[in-house]
Amino acid sequence: MAQVFQTPAEAVAGIADGATVMIGGFGSAGQPVELIEALIEGGASELTVVNNNAGNGDRGLAALIREGRVRRIVCSFPRQSDSWCFDEKYRAGEIELELVAQGNLAERIRAAGAGIGAFFTPTGYGTPLAEGKEVREIDGRHYVLEYPIRADFALVSADVADELGNLVYRKTARNFGPIMAAAATTTVVQVRRIVAVGGLDPEHIVTPCLYVNRVVRVEARTPALAGERQ
């Protein structure tokens, strides 16, 4: 069950140097920008970050990388036209990259939250991303053994939380939120709105509150979104 915090800085307190931090979002959609800014403010470094991408533009994850706080990133798609912060650090040899096929990334995160020790996936078989990994033929098809990815913290963005930490998301901003929330020791969620317990339809809750430790409300900065919510 979650505790509600007043500021992003309080919500991300306790993330230590060297921690593994999952950061939700696909590109900018669902990226918990204010939590990342608070993480930068908090000063933690030598982080391992798990995200689909490696930052866009100059804010959020891109800024965390630019500030040199990320020692290692686990992601599927670091090459983007607006990903100059990562490019610079990567070319300078200042950040380690573990490239994971996107579905394997999602399933490895899911497996961690679901208590699965490892799993065989067909994705990546016969490619450079399967090199050195155990393979097995099952019913005539080839599979690669992949292990779960766990984290100390997950930083997630959702649309609405109730005061217990039950979450609903909005459109494609859901992306990695539900699986990351389950895969971290401490899950921190920024939301646009917090409602009283009972204010969310139980049939519509996507992430049940037992996966969520900390919640903080952050004003939607995008005018279109703020307008829609009012």
Added chain:
Amino acid sequence: MTAIATGLDRDALAALVARDVPAGSVVNLGIGLPTKVSNHLDPATGVMLHTENGMLGMGPEAHGDEVDPDLINAGKVPVTELPGASYFHHADSFAMMRGGHLDICVLGAYQVSATGDLANWHTGRPEDIPAVGGAMDLALGAKQTFVMMSLFSRDGAAKIVPSCTYPLTGVACVSRVYTDLGVFLIDEEGVVVRELFGLDFAQVCDLVEVPLIDGTHH
């Protein structure tokens, strides 16, 4: 060696792929050229588009007031939702693919081998940052994987090859290749040329190193 014929332009190629998508199919269109296929799908056919970042029932690209930062496609372009759309998290989205629930995915490619191996994610050049995204999952997951590409690279090399020299995305996963100069079907018999645009079978055999089967008269 350069292409000796002027074949289909990109829109005509997209229209050709769209025509071959059966009514009611669930389809994922890869980033780049394959995205153009959506412009040519007739809404009356009930084809549903899946985008791997977590949506089924994706509508056309969003413009003006329709743009919503929470609603983007796999290429991170703002899109719209159609009636009947649904949203789901990433593990579910990729389970849909890996579990064989998508009928067709259409991908771009650097190279396709005679046995349907696909190379489309990395040039292998050390100076290029590798990025794979959902390509490996898509290539293997859909019931049929179509490739859309030019038959020749800019330097004139055929992109249907005996075996891929670029790093692989998937093994024996491509069933059909749509190119500006012809459509190639890959099955147990080999590579069958279904149709050609602006050149004949003898000419394409001269240009492509892979043994081809003439299916243009069927």
